[in-house]
Amino acid sequence: MSRCGRTAQLEAVAMGETSPAVSMELRAHVKQCALCRHELNWLETESAMFRQRAGRDEVAELWKGVEKRRGLSVEPRSWPRVLVAMAAAAVLLVMVGRAAPQQTSMATDSFSVEETLESSMLASPAFLFFEPSEPCSKLPSGVGFQCSPVVPASFLASR
């Protein structure tokens, strides 16, 4: 469109398809050439309009239609292997810990308390290194025992 014969180059500049050196060279020419300046103004105006329009699109939910038409199913992203291994190790250690004789077994009343605590603390590796220190004592009435929750010192320190 520019009668100067540089339309293709100007278009490449407007579309950002040229190297900075070529772009600078052409822009220097554009300052001197009214025809090219006119053409570049239009090309950049068009580019600006298309660019501004491009930011407004919404395409939510379209994938479902493609899946349905093609019977596709994308497997859910698998867990990272390291996390899986860590979780498996934690479960294994807990099971081993349960199988071992429990030092607090004399306090049958305390079982449910410990169970609750155990389940809430499984996420913490600190649980595996608890230090039992006189978990149970006689009730003030002298009948039965009351047991304080077994909370590892390291766990408390981390709080």
Add this chain to the structure above:
Amino acid sequence: MLRLLQRTPVITPETPDEALVRRAQQGESAAFKALFERHVVSVRRFLRDLLRQSDLADDATQETFARAHAQLVKLADHDRFKPWVLGIARNVAFEARRVRQHDVLEDEDDGTPSAVIPSPDPERVLLDAELEKHFTEAMGTLSANRRAALLMRLDHGLGYEDIAAAFGWSIPTVKNEIHRARLKLRAHLLPHLTGENS
């Protein structure tokens, strides 16, 4: 077990289209979905511009990607997914048009304005609702083929060779069509860009 231990390369935004196409061709649905997510915005906008109806564009977008998935094995140039899928989108849009029998595919008039058109200031272009309305109207005055060629070049950044391949046209024809489309677009937009009508 060995199959489970086999490492599948993670798909990241940096994974090139070429690699995704290869993996999708081997049946990896996640790779095709990544291609979809990467190009669906462009394809949908292209189809909306051709069909000028959002609901039709949504349906045509799904049809385009469904066809792309079905024909993906045929794509030999693995790094040319975008022009290829836009070519499919164009066919889907034109089929929809034939069904609706609305627009003409070719321009009847070639009497594009040849007078010198004043130039706008690109730095002052703000595509507000009013200007976008005129822009859409201006695009609507172009024939479907010419509009598709202009959109592929200006909106989606395809080269003339890619457009020629998608249309089955020669490169000079593509250039000529885009040139005429531009002139018509400019003539239509000029009053709204330079405030000549105010």
